[in-house]
Amino acid sequence: MKRSGVRPTVGAVVRGLVAVAGLAVLGYGVHGLLGMPHATHPPQAARWLIGGLLLHDLVAFPVTAAVGFVLTRLVRAPYRAVVQGTLLASVSVALASLPLWRGYGGAPDNPSVDPLPYGRNLAIVLGAVWAVAAALIAMRALRARRGRRAAPDGS
Amino acid sequence: MRVLPERLPRPPAIPRRGPLREDAFPSRLHDPRMAALLGIWLGVAFGVCFLTGLVSHFMQHPPSWLDWPARPVWLYRLTQGLHVATGLASIPLLLAKLWTVYPRLWEWPPVRSVAHALERLTIVPLVAGALFQLATGVANIAQWYRFRFFFTVTHYWVAWITIGALLLHIAAKVTVVRANVGRGRAGRARDAGGPGSDQAEPEPEPEPEPEPEPEPEPEPEPEPEPEPGPEPKPKPKPDGPGSDGPRTGEPTGDAVDIDPRAAPDPAGTGLSRRGLGIAVGAAAGVITVTSAGQFVPGLASLDLLGPRRPDVGPQGLPVNRTAAAARVRTLARDPGYRLEVVGPRPYTLSLVELRAFGQHISTLPITCVEGWSADATWHGPRLRDLLDAAGIPAGATVRVESLESRGGYRASEVRPPHARDPLTLLATGLDGADLNLDHGYPARLIAPNRPGVLQTKWVHRVVML
Numbered sequence: 001m002k003r004s005g006v007r008p009t010v011g012a013v014v015r016g017l018v019a020v021a022g023l024a025v026l027g028y029g030v031h032g033l034l035g036m037p038h039a040t041h042p043p044q045a046a047r048w049l050i051g052g053l054l055l056h057d058l059v060a061f062p063v064t065a066a067v068g069f070v071l072t073r074l075v076r077a078p079y080r081a082v083v084q085g086t087l088l089a090s091v092s093v094a095l096a097s098l099p100l101w102r103g104y105g106g107a108p109d110n111p112s113v114d115p116l117p118y119g120r121n122l123a124i125v126l127g128a129v130w131a132v133a134a135a136l137i138a139m140r141a142l143r144a145r146r147g148r149r150a151a152p153d154g155s
Numbered sequence: 156m157r158v159l160p161e162r163l164p165r166p167p168a169i170p171r172r173g174p175l176r177e178d179a180f181p182s183r184l185h186d187p188r189m190a191a192l193l194g195i196w197l198g199v200a201f202g203v204c205f206l207t208g209l210v211s212h213f214m215q216h217p218p219s220w221l222d223w224p225a226r227p228v229w230l231y232r233l234t235q236g237l238h239v240a241t242g243l244a245s246i247p248l249l250l251a252k253l254w255t256v257y258p259r260l261w262e263w264p265p266v267r268s269v270a271h272a273l274e275r276l277t278i279v280p281l282v283a284g285a286l287f288q289l290a291t292g293v294a295n296i297a298q299w300y301r302f303r304f305f306f307t308v309t310h311y312w313v314a315w316i317t318i319g320a321l322l323l324h325i326a327a328k329v330t331v332v333r334a335n336v337g338r339g340r341a342g343r344a345r346d347a348g349g350p351g352s353d354q355a356e357p358e359p360e361p362e363p364e365p366e367p368e369p370e371p372e373p374e375p376e377p378e379p380e381p382e383p384g385p386e387p388k389p390k391p392k393p394d395g396p397g398s399d400g401p402r403t404g405e406p407t408g409d410a411v412d413i414d415p416r417a418a419p420d421p422a423g424t425g426l427s428r429r430g431l432g433i434a435v436g437a438a439a440g441v442i443t444v445t446s447a448g449q450f451v452p453g454l455a456s457l458d459l460l461g462p463r464r465p466d467v468g469p470q471g472l473p474v475n476r477t478a479a480a481a482r483v484r485t486l487a488r489d490p491g492y493r494l495e496v497v498g499p500r501p502y503t504l505s506l507v508e509l510r511a512f513g514q515h516i517s518t519l520p521i522t523c524v525e526g527w528s529a530d531a532t533w534h535g536p537r538l539r540d541l542l543d544a545a546g547i548p549a550g551a552t553v554r555v556e557s558l559e560s561r562g563g564y565r566a567s568e569v570r571p572p573h574a575r576d577p578l579t580l581l582a583t584g585l586d587g588a589d590l591n592l593d594h595g596y597p598a599r600l601i602a603p604n605r606p607g608v609l610q611t612k613w614v615h616r617v618v619m620l
Contacts, residue, residue, distance in 0.1 A: 019326035022326060024319070025319030026280060026316055029314070029317075030316060033312040040309045041304040044304050045287075045309050048302055049283040050283060053286060061254070072425070084425060084434070089438035092250060096442045096446070104299040105294070106299075114463075115464060115468075118460065122459075
């Protein structure tokens with residue numbers, strides 16, 4: 001069972017080299033981060049790094065799973081996928097522009113930073129997204145009805 | 156190295172509760188093919204972000220041997236616009252990817268071998284770094300600074316950490332990807348167990364059960380068929396109609412013997428793999444369409460959720476740092492303003508003389524590191540004419556200094572390709588009018604293919620280095 005006789009393949013060697021390169025690159029990054037403490041403020045950076053991880057693993061995922069569970073109770077099967085996908089898209093769009101529509105950031109003396117009515121704009125974008133979702137749901141409903149009519153004994 | 160794949164003793168049998176339960180994650184999207192496909196796209200996106208980020212970094216901090224070209228004029232606009240747009244589009248990709256692989260966080264036993272432990276350890280910098288880069292990027296383009304570290308430097312170093320962890324992750328997972336993606340993956344899945352193909356691969360081994368039987372051998376050994384054999388529970392018919400491997404969630408690591416595309420998504424249980432792909436693509440598309448107008452000419456009207464509009468600002472052009480923020484309001488409006496050109500034949504010019512020095516027109520984008528850019532028509536004397544008048548040789552680098560008394564961007568170096576480019580101006584006006592104070596009145600540098608922070612404003616000195 002010992003592998004002493006097995007010669008590593010080219011693929012294994014390449015993977016080994018990629019791993020070594022990855023380790024070197026990672027080490028370079030850590031070294032750089034710790035080497036400029038005035039700019040990077042390592043304890044702060046570490047808090048944000050670990051904080052993001054914990055926020056995702058202990059909050060974002062469980063909340064998403066809970067929402068998914070609720071959806072299984074609220075929305076019937078052929079339409080649920082549309083609602084799930086649309087929710088994913090909505091949350092992504094909202095996160096990508098979070099500081100904007102929340103009114104964070106910007107500079108008081110510089111009206112060209114974050115200059116738009118983002119709350120209204122987000123509502124427009126999400127409205128359009130959900131309009132597409134509603135159209136998809138309607139199409140599915142129509143198809144289901146046609147299917148039932150075509151095969152009345154179907155279900 | 157031998158010790159790496161060595162199997163560690165099993166942890167004591169504890170009741171598996173909560174997320175440790177076998178069937179804790181029923182979504183069929185927690186499956187290796189989905190994870191591999193999303194991983195590829197995310198890898199491409201992060202690769203683009205990393206490379207364009209390096210371009211931006213080394214344009215701002217060029218090593219002595221690297222003179223960036225002044226052409227094409229639009230290069231930095233493209234790379235930096237792409238950097239921000241790709242980062243924003245990565246948000247749904249990353250969320251979906253983390254969703255598919257989350258059950259791995261709770262896999263049991265937590266570590267199977269030293270190699271497996273190391274591989275799991277690399278996930279920490281990978282996920283933390285990826286979330287960090289996207290979050291700080293989103294905050295920075297909105298100029299929202301809740302963190303106390305300096306954005307550019309920290310974002311730069313964490314990029315190296317993230318990419319390093321990504322390379323390690325690729326090395327660890329490439330066999331899983333190959334077994335789940337592309338033509339002939341079924342064959343590769345079978346081979347993956349073959350001798351020598353992936354010695355330290357922790358992945359393709361079957362998820363050990365609460366153990367009624369001897370552990371499946373982790374190392375791909377020369378014994379025939381190591382992997383499907385010991386698989387106790389997923390009905391492992393690769394293409395039988397009943398095989399819905401992905402259904403059970405648990406990406407049991409048996410990536411290798413499932414050909415998930417052969418297993419049609421069971422209808423009506425929620426989002427399918429294809430559905431998730433479409434949703435992620437649609438989300439990325441909506442984000443891109445509603446924000447890319449901040450750097451793509453002609454798309455400004457679609458720019459609903461970008462932090463900048465290329466046509467909003469004084470004189471219809473955005474500003475990053477105002478005269479008030481730079482504390483130059485008084486100095487810049489001083490009628491006694493003089494431009495000093497320091498070289499072999501130094502001289503000074505008043506603003507009137509500077510305007511009379513020669514008026515050239517350049518249409519050049521101002522391109523910010525925050526990803527927005529806007530075209531504008533500038534006028535003023537060519538930098539190279541000013542340098543010639545001072546006897547500064549063509550091969551010389553000059554430093555352009557602002558009236559600002561402090562700050563990292565109060566001066567910038569202009570190397571010969573930019574200093575001698577006929578489009579490079581010491582602009583005194585914009586769109587036929589004098590410069591607005593916030594755009595750098597009385598004079599600013601504007602050069603092609605150059606980050607906005609180096610287009611020094613409120614210029615009062617040009618010094619040969």
